[in-house]
Amino acid sequence: MQVAAVTDKDRLSxxxxxxxxxxxxxxxxxxxxxxxxxxxxxxTYYRLKLGAYQEQANAAADCDKLKQRQINCIVxxxxxxxxx
Numbered sequence: 001m002q003v004a005a006v007t008d009k010d011r012l013s014x015x016x017x018x019x020x021x022x023x024x025x026x027x028x029x030x031x032x033x034x035x036x037x038x039x040x041x042x043x044t045y046y047r048l049k050l051g052a053y054q055e056q057a058n059a060a061a062d063c064d065k066l067k068q069r070q071i072n073c074i075v076x077x078x079x080x081x082x083x084x
Contacts (some may be wrong), residue, residue: 001059002036002076003066004048009035012048012083023069026062036079049079 004015012035020027036047053059063073
């Protein structure tokens with residue numbers, strides 16, 4: 001599930017912290033945070049992705065919970081590049 005896309009890689013941790021603060025009840029226990037790097041028209045974007053879902057429906061349900069808290073997200077493919 002993608003929750004942010006930024007052009008400054010250093011903003012990823014800040015974005016994650018803001019999301020966790022806005023929806024702290026959804027971040028109980030362990031979760032996976034990954035980054036996907038993509039180039040669009042010569043601009044590098046870093047996509048912050050959460051979770052390693054077995055079922056797309058589960059990712060969609062969590063995305064809906066984030067949207068209820070005014071946090072934008074989309075269900076996308078899994079990327080295994082841990083956010084450091």
